Amino acid sequence: MPFVEREPEVEIDGPPRFQPGDKVVARLNVKNDGTFPGRDIGERLVHKGDVGYVRDIGTFLQQFYIYAVEWVDRGVLVGMRARELGAPDALERTERSAQ
Numbered sequence: 001m002p003f004v005e006r007e008p009e010v011e012i013d014g015p016p017r018f019q020p021g022d023k024v025v026a027r028l029n030v031k032n033d034g035t036f037p038g039r040d041i042g043e044r045l046v047h048k049g050d051v052g053y054v055r056d057i058g059t060f061l062q063q064f065y066i067y068a069v070e071w072v073d074r075g076v077l078v079g080m081r082a083r084e085l086g087a088p089d090a091l092e093r094t095e096r097s098a099q
Helices: 088-098
Strands: 023-026 044-046 051-060 064-071 076-080
Touching: 023 064, 023 088, 044 064, 044 076
Parallel strands: none
Antiparallel strands: 023 051, 051 064, 064 076
């Protein structure tokens, strides 16, 4: 099965989920895969729950939006997919419902 993890749709056919200036929350931990300069491979760049701000939007493979997110508390600017990000108010609602 060569394409088991294949993406079901072309994300850029629709509008971006986030816009520059939007406040976002990391939905997962992000480690350096070797593409972030000045940091060790495997070093955690973003922690789940960190709050950041979208600075720019680009595309990858003419299929996905990539959001350049500035994680102010960590001092890094990391490119992330929409599925790796959430709106802060949605995260707060999820945490409250879990309690």
